Amino acid sequence: MLETLGNLALGFSVALSPPILLYAFVGCVVGTLVGVLPGVGPLAGISLLLPATFGLDATRAIVMLAGIYYGAMYGGSTTSILMRIPGEAASVMTCIDGYAMARKGRGGAALAIAAVGSYIAGTVSVIGLMFLAPPLAAFALRFGPPEYLALLLLGLLVLAYMSSGSMLKSMAMAAFGLLLGMVGIDQMSGYFRFAYGVVELGDGLGVVPVAVGLFGVAEILATAGQAAPPAVIKPRLRELLPSRLEWRQSSAPIARGTVLGFLVGILPGSAHVISSFVSYAVEKRLSRRPEEFGHGAVAGVAGPESANNSATSGAMVPMLALGVPSGPIPAVMLAAMMVHGVSPGPLLIQQQPALFWGFIASMYVGNVVLLILNLPLVGLFVNILRVPYPFLYPAILVFSILGVYAVNGSVVDVWIMVVMGVLGWLLRKLDFETAPIVLGVVLAPMIELSLRQSLAMSDGHYGIFVQRPIAAVLLAVGLTLVLMNLYTFARRGLDWRARMAMAERGEDSS
Amino acid sequence: MTTERVSGVALALLAGIVLEECWRLRLPLGTLANPGPAYMPALLALVLLGAGVLIVTLGRDTTPLAAVRWQEWRHTLAILAACAFVALALERLGYRFTMALACAFLLGVVERKGPVATVLFAVGMAAGTYYLFDTLLRVQLPRGPFGL
Numbered sequence: 001m002l003e004t005l006g007n008l009a010l011g012f013s014v015a016l017s018p019p020i021l022l023y024a025f026v027g028c029v030v031g032t033l034v035g036v037l038p039g040v041g042p043l044a045g046i047s048l049l050l051p052a053t054f055g056l057d058a059t060r061a062i063v064m065l066a067g068i069y070y071g072a073m074y075g076g077s078t079t080s081i082l083m084r085i086p087g088e089a090a091s092v093m094t095c096i097d098g099y100a101m102a103r104k105g106r107g108g109a110a111l112a113i114a115a116v117g118s119y120i121a122g123t124v125s126v127i128g129l130m131f132l133a134p135p136l137a138a139f140a141l142r143f144g145p146p147e148y149l150a151l152l153l154l155g156l157l158v159l160a161y162m163s164s165g166s167m168l169k170s171m172a173m174a175a176f177g178l179l180l181g182m183v184g185i186d187q188m189s190g191y192f193r194f195a196y197g198v199v200e201l202g203d204g205l206g207v208v209p210v211a212v213g214l215f216g217v218a219e220i221l222a223t224a225g226q227a228a229p230p231a232v233i234k235p236r237l238r239e240l241l242p243s244r245l246e247w248r249q250s251s252a253p254i255a256r257g258t259v260l261g262f263l264v265g266i267l268p269g270s271a272h273v274i275s276s277f278v279s280y281a282v283e284k285r286l287s288r289r290p291e292e293f294g295h296g297a298v299a300g301v302a303g304p305e306s307a308n309n310s311a312t313s314g315a316m317v318p319m320l321a322l323g324v325p326s327g328p329i330p331a332v333m334l335a336a337m338m339v340h341g342v343s344p345g346p347l348l349i350q351q352q353p354a355l356f357w358g359f360i361a362s363m364y365v366g367n368v369v370l371l372i373l374n375l376p377l378v379g380l381f382v383n384i385l386r387v388p389y390p391f392l393y394p395a396i397l398v399f400s401i402l403g404v405y406a407v408n409g410s411v412v413d414v415w416i417m418v419v420m421g422v423l424g425w426l427l428r429k430l431d432f433e434t435a436p437i438v439l440g441v442v443l444a445p446m447i448e449l450s451l452r453q454s455l456a457m458s459d460g461h462y463g464i465f466v467q468r469p470i471a472a473v474l475l476a477v478g479l480t481l482v483l484m485n486l487y488t489f490a491r492r493g494l495d496w497r498a499r500m501a502m503a504e505r506g507e508d509s510s
Numbered sequence: 511m512t513t514e515r516v517s518g519v520a521l522a523l524l525a526g527i528v529l530e531e532c533w534r535l536r537l538p539l540g541t542l543a544n545p546g547p548a549y550m551p552a553l554l555a556l557v558l559l560g561a562g563v564l565i566v567t568l569g570r571d572t573t574p575l576a577a578v579r580w581q582e583w584r585h586t587l588a589i590l591a592a593c594a595f596v597a598l599a600l601e602r603l604g605y606r607f608t609m610a611l612a613c614a615f616l617l618g619v620v621e622r623k624g625p626v627a628t629v630l631f632a633v634g635m636a637a638g639t640y641y642l643f644d645t646l647l648r649v650q651l652p653r654g655p656f657g658l
Contacts, residue, residue, distance in 0.1 A: 023565070166567075172521055172561035179528060179554045185548035191537055193547055215591070224585045390621040391631060394613050398635055401609075403598055406649050414597040418590065425586065429578050430517045448550045460543020 004130060010136035011357030015365050020063055023056070023363045026065035028369045031071020035091075036079055042072035045113040046336070056354055058340035059355050060420035063362040065336050069329060070122060070363070071499060072191050074370045077114040077305050085219045085396075090272040090308035092215065093280040097293060097300030104296050109242035110379075111248045113298060113457050114305040115374035121258040122367040123307035128262045130360060145453035146464050152447045153180040155274050157478040160436060167485045170436050170506045173427075177440015178447065180205050187445065188452055192339055193252055200412035209404045209413040210441050213420025214434045216400045218417050220393045233465050240375060242298075250302035253283050257306030264307070265314015272315070273327075273439060279307035313363065320356065512625020513578060518650025522562030528555035588620045607643070610636035 007298075014020055034042065046068055053061035055315065069265035076091035081098035101110040145150070160170035183194045184204030195201035242250070257279045264275040283303040284293045293300050319330040337344055342355060349356045373381075387395070406415045424434050466472045532539070532548040540546025544658075583605040613632035613652045615621045623631075643649040 043554055106575045155646065167519075168561055172558060172565070174556045175526070175557040175561065176521075179551060179558070181553070182551045189538070189547045191547040193535070193537060193551065194531060221586045221589055222582065224582065224589055266569070390617065390623065393589075394616040394631070395635060398609055398613065398639060399591070401593070401600075402639060402643065402651075406643065406651075409650065411597050411600055414593070414600065416599060418593045421593070422590065429580075431573070432517065444550075451550070452545055454546065455543060460541070462542075 007145055007353060007357045008130065008361060009425050010353060011343055011359070011361030012364075014059065014354050014358030015063070015361035020060060020362060021365065023060045023064040024366050025369055027067020028071040028366050028373060031068035031073075032075035032370065032373055032381060034068060035072035035075020035077075040490060042069050042076075046329065046333065049359065050174070053336065053340075056340075058337070058342050059358055062333075062337055062342065062355070062359055065333060066359065066363065067366050067369075068267070069333065070309065070366060071370060071373075073309050073312050074115065074118050074374050075381070076308075077301075078111065078374075078378065081110045081114065081301070084112055085216065085341040090276045090304075090311075092273075092438075093276045093304040094301055096280075097297045100225040100294065100296035101301065106242075106246075106296065108240040109246050110298075111303050112240045112242050112375060113246065114376070115371060117250065117257065117302045118309040118374070119256055119367050119371040120236040121261060121310035122313065123364060124332075125262045125265070125310040126312075126360060126363045126367070128317055129203050129313045129363075143470065144468070145450040145457065146471040146483050147467050147474065147477040148449035149275050149454055150465060150471040150478070152443050152450065153476045154478040155278070155445065156436070156439065157481050159284055161281065161481045161485060165346070167482075173432055173434065174436035174440045177437035179440075180210065180437065180448070181441040181444020182448070187449055200408070200410050200411060204443055204445065206407060206413055207438065207442050208402075208407050211438045212404050212422050213417040214424035214437060217395065217417060217421025218424025218428060220397060221421055224389075224393050240378065246298050249298040251358060253279075253299040254306045256282060256286075257303040258310045261307030261310030261449050262314040265311030266317040272311040273442065275307040275314075276304035277435065277439065279303040294475040320359075346377035365459070384459050512569050512572045513575055514572040515566050518562045518565030518567075518576055518598070520562070520568055521565065523559050525555040525559035525562060528552070528558070532632050568625050585620065589616065592616050592620075594622045601652045602654065603650040604658045606636045607658050608636075 011463060014025065015131065030043070048064055053064060056064070067277040071088060076095050077098065079085045080091040081102050082272040083503055084095045098107075098110045098114065101107060156171075156174045158419050161165050181204065183201055185191070185195075185202050185353055186193055192202065222426055257275075260279050261272070261275040264278060265272065280293075280300060283297075283299040284290050287293065287297065287299060289297075315330045334344060342348070342352065400417065401414055405411070407413065455462075464471075465475055473504045528551055537548035537551070538546035539548045539552060592615055596608055596612050597614075599611070603611075610632045613635050614628055617631055618625065618628035630647050640651060644651045
């Protein structure tokens with residue numbers, strides 16, 4: 001404990017030095033802008049700005065990139081709440097209730113709850129990262145392929161279960177996403193699958209073009225031609241203060257989201273995306289009025305926003321302690337650290353304590369900077385979105401294309417984005433959710449690899465998934481969700497989610 | 511015809527295409543104990559097929575297809591045309607020229623804004639983003655003829 005505090009003091013002496021403070025601030029501002037701009041998420045933002053750090057020393061570069069990462073997580077909520085366009089994939093869930101709150105005139109309160117929730121989650125999770133990293137990392141190390149497969153399947157089932165429409169349709173979308181994730185070279189056999197001679201498809205469909213297409217471009221396609229395009233809801237500064245009831249409604253979801261986000265964050269996968277999905281599902285299930293979700297439930301903003309920011313710190317645990325990235329963004333961060341001659345892993349803390357603890361301390365500082373940026377300056381950031389829509393959507397399109405192109409420097413990614421945009425637009429017309437597709441694309445390679453590794457471990461016996469306790473428990477939870485859904489369907493024909501979907505369409509569900 | 515039935519049929523068709531492609535590309539299916547590269551796609555295609563059939567079966571009394579509104583289709587087509595143009599021209603004409611043309615098309619032709627606003631926005635957007643990303647941040651963006 002004393003040693004940790006001593007190390008943290010060393011970290012603060014590094015993080016509070018003017019040059020580091022400046023780069024943390026620049027990273028947070030740029031990250032918030034990256035998050036605010038729809039279509040340019042943290043992955044594209046970090047990838048885009050990585051070359052800009054080549055001239056800096058390792059500590060400054062890493063502090064700035066980390067600032068961009070969690071700045072984007074903060075900023076992503078702004079467009080989600082005010083425009084129903086997620087700034088990045090983890091903000092998808094915030095769109096649902098955040099935008100509904102904004103339409104009720106509570107956009108400012110939603111932004112404040114998201115910012116405060118993100119601040120609390122960010123700060124608490126850094127404490128978690130500091131004190132709990134070793135035992136939590138040790139627990140995650142007990143996960144073998146069967147446990148990973150069970151966890152990933154559970155993530156998809158939870159996502160399908162919590163959808164406001166039909167679980168069947170959400171599962172179909174998840175399966176479709178998994179199929180899209182199968183495009184490219186098979187990791188085990190080397191076979192090209194569904195690539196049709198396009199070399200760039202060998203590495204599979206990128207998450208960035210798929211997410212930007214399904215959410216950014218599809219939104220533009222659906223709204224650009226409307227007689228009254230979606231106005232950017234403009235909260236005034238005095239509207240930023242949530243009511244006492246809203247604070248009360250958000251406190252427990254923030255606490256749950258923080259813990260859940262951190263725990264999900266340390267496990268492999270697209271942690272901040274999964275954590276926000278799972279948090280939304282948990283809040284919906286725990287709510288006494290689940291029918292409010294989708295119509296401006298405070299918990300639907302507080303939980304997911306806290307969870308995705310908490311997951312940002314959680315994702316750093318395996319990356320810093322083990323040198324193992326838990327998702328695409330930590331992978332880019334890892335690459336960035338290696339570019340600067342830093343090798344994350346067990347020896348990092350011993351060999352470069354100033355860098356490690358300076359990085360940890362800069363996360364505390366960054367959270368304070370972001371709270372300052374996101375509350376009083378939200379009006380300033382929102383001004384970007386106050387540009388008339390006929391000017392705004394071409395600009396969003398330019399940033400979307402730029403962000404998608406810059407990740408790999410490939411026009412194929414631009415085509416993928418366009419195709420996904422059309423698909424997302426059509427699926428919206430047919431009342432399908434598109435979030436499970438993105439999750440499916442992210443998880444597909446991991447699910448397939450885990451399945452095949454598990455079977456290789458067990459000589460082809462599927463019993464391995466029920467013989468190992470962690471995997472068995474995770475699968476049992478997933479099966480319970482499916483059975484609960486079947487039960488409500490068999491008993492009444494419609495469960496609360498189906499009735500809610502009908503109510504949204506203004507139909508009588510009685 | 512309802513939206514559910516149309517989407518159910520589409521999912522079933524997609525599943526059929528995936529299964530047919532697995533066979534056409536001669537991807538080994540493997541065995542239950544030792545899955546090959548076609549195993550997961552085929553399994554997922556079967557899940558999609560099952561979901562499609564269920565959606566068709568249960569989707570009798572849902573929203574009629576005719577009730578779906580497509581009033582934005584002209585804008586949608588125009589935006590898609592602009593995107594397709596960018597994808598085709600980006601590495602041929604260069605970033606600045608391509609983006610300027612695409613923005614000018616969207617603003618001047620689709621949104622019918624005045625020529626001054628259109629030109630200012632198109633040139634400003636193309637040159638500004640190029641300067642920010644390529645010049646300042648050193649993200650290599652494609653150049654076209656004459657280094658544009």
